[in-house]
Amino acid sequence: MQFRFDKEALMRRIQVVILLVVIPIAAVLFLTAMSPSPDPKKNTDTVTRPGSELPIFDTHVHYKKEAWTLFSPKEVLELFKRSGVTKALVSSSPDEGTRMLYKLAPDMIVPFLRPYHDDVNSSNWFKKQSILDYFKKRLExxxxKGIGEFHIHNEIDADSPVILETLRLAVKEDLYIHVHTxxxxxxxxxxxxxKIKVLWxxxxxxxxxxxxxxxxxxxxxxxxDISIRENDIAPGGVLSPEWKALFLKHPDRITVGSDTWVNSRWQEYEEIIKFDRGWLAQLPSDVARKIAYDNAGRLFGNGDSGKR
Structure with missing residues (x-):
């Protein structure tokens, strides 16, 4: 069988291929080359959740003696930085823990004076008249910025003469009270x-x-401060309607706290702050920012914005 070469038919097929394949590919390549390259310095994420990148002012930190061997003061500050915490209200048992952190980062640490030291603890501090001299000496x-965090176990204990004198001292020295009760x-x-000013x-x-x-x-x-209430506020990570209603009604009265009262809280610190960011992101951005930083910044941090 003799094969006949049809030159004209071949040329027609080549033209069809050019029209259907080559020209569209060339057009795509041309348009891609003409498009501007994305700027790596520009954030192209236009749907960033409002609470995800906010600075955090942690208003409930303890650097207790038991934590000193787990995290050095420098490591604590690095942990804050990794977590996006730009200021921290710190009270410690004993108070030397607070002073160690403050010495390294006076612009970050907001010291509160806790009564607990030696044999003075949450169950007996309000029965010891000597604690008033301790307060006055340390406050030199x-x-x-405040006294606390301390515990009052019931309203009867709140009538203790030592507690009454502590409240008067706070008013006289223009200090806040940080109370667990x-x-x-x-x-x-x-x-x-x-006239007292209370962080509850x-x-x-x-x-x-x-x-x-x-x-x-x-x-x-x-x-x-809302420390330890994470699972009440956002069970399963979803913001509770009741707590959301509180935050929307009183956005200027809420602050974020972690409460590093035991070493496990330090070990979980980044996750605690991450969880708080999760429910903050479920609030309007202006409310989230107030709770995350601005409220505490206004009260304890000279009103700065928290930006670093």
């Missing part, structure tokens, strides 16, 4: 000394957000 170093004892404290640890620990809201309505000099 003018670095402290329920709402009944907070009410008793304000009854004894209406753990938002009451077990008090529901409705009670916290009512306390805010009643006392203008009351703020909270």
């Amino acid at each position: 170093l003018p670095i402290y 329920g709402h009944e004892a907070v009410e008793a404290m304000f009854k004894h000394e209406p 640890a753990h938002a009451g620990m077990s008090d529901p957000p409705q009670v916290v809201s009512a306390m805010f309505d009643r006392y203008k000099n009351l703020w909270v």
